[in-house]
Amino acid sequence: MHQPQYSEPMGGNYQLPWTYLHAIKDYADMAWHLENVSEAKAVVNFAPTLLEQIDDYDQQLKGRFKGTGRLKDPLLIALDSPVQPVHAGERRKLINACLRANEEKLIAPFPHFARLAEIARWALEQTERLRYLNEQYLVDLLVWYHLVWMAESVRRSDIRIQNLMKKGHFFTFHDRRQLLTVISEILSDLIPRYRRLAESGRVELSVTPYAHPILPLLLDINSTLEAMPDAPLPEITEYPGGEARAHWQMEEGLRVFESFFGFRPKGCWPSEGAVSDATLPLIAEHGFSWTATGENVLRNSLNKSDMPEANIHKPYRLKDLPPACFFRDDGLSDMIGFIYTKWSAEDAVNDFISHLLNIKATTEDDPDRVVSVILDGENAWEYYSYNGFYFLQSLYKQLSQHPELELTTFSECLESGVTPGSLPEMVAGSWVYGSFSTWIGDADKNRGWDLLSQVKQVYDQKMATTTFDEEMQLAIDRQLAICEGSDWFWWFGDYNSADSVSDFERLFRLHLSNLYQMLGEEVPQILSEVVSFGGGEAEQGGTMRRGG
Template structure:
């Protein structure tokens, strides 16, 4: 590459870079002999089609609207990746296989050639005075369906573990900060497992006076919840190979916690490092106990907590904290294990009540939390509608045979609305489409089902028309997709996730001191405050409200960070600078908080809306790789079989029939199919994602749902065989294919 060396010796000084000019970050490269130059980095989603333009002197250039933060990037010159020769700062890339150029855009809009963020502690919460800016925080709480309908038992413990660690306290924490309003997304598949299995099935066996579970009656009645409940209620000295699988042998076991979490429990960590052949009965008892204990929110370990349903939880008689780590106060007995199940029940039974207690009422304008939901089994809705839509954002990927069932996509929405209404007594106004996945085709499904707003990622906004609109405004899309038409009843408001800030909470702040992280968040938000006081800007932050916290190394479960953040936001609310707002408040107004109403059609229109998700503004996490495509073909084969048999589709809003009639089994066959349409199975296929305990349980879960479609149809009297290919793992080469 001769032009690289020419750049080093001949390029004029003005090319020291990147530079910030008139609100844009400018990239340049002197390469007179190059045929094409692209810049790819964090600021554009590592797109490989952002071509620079060459002038008559041989300098290629392009400018980008970039937000404050740390950015890695590289040039692609005639198809070959290279560092920026004008930037001396580089870091190892994400895979630690090479280097990327890096820079920091500070909060006062200066380019800093350094690799560390521009963050400083500010415990006094003193910030420069700015005009008002609105902040829309959405915490997404989701678990896929771990239900094996044939066994009538959940095959994973994760609804329970996150219930005791995250789902309760992420809502209850807000009570201390009444001027902080947020949105919490509770997916239907999560709510169903929480309510129908943990709460309803444990309640008859919970004795509030003794604070124990009646284990004898529980086993006599053959109750099924999840295998780890049985593990805690069964005497460890009677464990067989079956129970030992759930202790330490299976992919999901009692050591399935993050390294950060287990480091806080030295006795637990020592048991993990011990040779399993030398485990004693006491060791097995402690292992199962620690698996529960480590998944309790720190508030329950550090003092007494009164729950929203009136119960109290206090584990300080069992555990004590020394130098930031937890140690047992006593030898653990089987009675202690039983008690922990009782404490678990109390917390899980309070999850829905705490959300109801704090739920925002758009009519009365009371409450702090707008509760929304997601299509029932968390499907990638545009792909359920038509997998060929992936050709738009993934033109070079090989796709499976077309799967197109708009009626299934509609049923997933209807089911979630009906279940939400059953729990909360009203219909949701907003939805987070699974993984922020949207397309023009699914807009009408949301509109016709009464949904007023949805959310996705700003990378989708950047590719929608008109392109590259500011991310800090909501936009609307029309059901009829006719440009310029403004019908409030047929329109949908969309907000776009600030990628940089959302990902900072999920992936960057875990390595920060919590006060510095909270300050970094605030300074970022204030950097977008408008100069014009009449300009209403809305920054939207969306991420999991559960998975991030277990990786916070300098802050136990993210508690100090969240408290510091809410404290700062409360002060800035009082000063009129940052107003946390829910989308119901935004659309319908809240005079008590100085928020005026905003008609959906009063916003700028997008036409067309780009088809994509929060990841890469496409669907390549769920379709396009060989394993993913094969999973879609399996799903298509099963979907065609249920269609070929003309199995009546139940009303999506109806409950499971009580009697085991033909209609009962047909209902469960459809339910298993809908569950197999969930996004989580496809997420773990391919090379782009890897689970902590391995991908195998998800592969088994996906195929179990498909197999159960046939088993229920057989029980309903249909003459059909289970295809042999469904018994072969998708995670390796397969001979039997549909």
């Protein structure tokens, strides 16, 4: 589970709502499924910047209800405000925001919302039409948008949400406050729910480096070439001071995680499963007993080590370093992420178990076999009916009760005696295709790396000549860390939708610009130029990739 830092750095206002929308829908539902299947087990990974944003939204709403704080997200502000926008441009922006939902699963199944969406598309065709929409229409659109983004478990159990859905239209200010109250309650209890799940032993919690950077590229940009020998690289082929930054990201990630959960995790999911020969020792240095990455990283590494016949369904250790490395089964993980969305829950779960039993039958001679299924905790479920409710309930129940299969966690695997194999070398790569092609090697992505490296050079110069007080130093370091995050580079490229690319590349430039200002330097003109335009239509909106 991760989201990049969506708040605009100067004013703290959120540019995109995905943190709180996924929190009230997907993160809440995932917790509910694990709570309601007594024998379920899972590993849940949190990026620290996501934890901080969930907490920030929680504090925003608590402050708003006390009358002492302010909301910082445009959609929540509109939902809370007694007055809706009048100007056509503001209305267009608000209506477009309320249409950002899966048509088949989040709009069409709800007749009231589907009708509102139909009116919205009609009104957006001509600017003058926007002026004829009354405030009640905007209120109803806002309420329904949040209702369809509500967790299925909440829709089935919370009488306040049920009453709002039954009412269907002409929502009052009291109705909106009720909805905001539910949202506030979900956000307030979300992190404590996962802490309780961890304390009960149902969930193992793991962590990612603070702002979700691609660690191998911070350590050595040239590691790109191990899996992509012909890839073009940025003009600046060494990220300045990358090793120190990688350590900072790890240390700060652990500090933030521990501040929310009260303990240090045993496992690290390195951002995007990105690993290399240099990354594994760094992970070991920070005390982790396990890490994980993609199947194709293992295949590449086995081939290079002349071990192509080795079992891919087991953990390995690199040169006997402490952390055991588990490897994602791309086929099974991608079936959940992309294929089963179109199947009935029963057929999907039966097919999944059939694949597991086939793997079991072909690995009977290896007592250390483990099948690792790893995917987003947020992006798949809006492509399932009922947010994956029936699929996930059936999956956890049948797996936990199956006589030949055992649900477990990575730490429990190691504690129960699973012995990792030995891997002589690790070919650098990620869970996506076993390479770094999603983050580097494309003209737009490389340009992003050059912009990042340039501000890091300025950072290094200022650190050598200027002394900042402790609070300012931490703020600068955290701002740099956000700029180092992987999501900006994920979205750059012409295969992603123009709207999504525009959202992320604009926010990337804002974060870089703010870092220059924090360092007391003039923002370079080049940050006024768009990094990437996009224009494609990637599968599932580009929020997910297949492993192979």
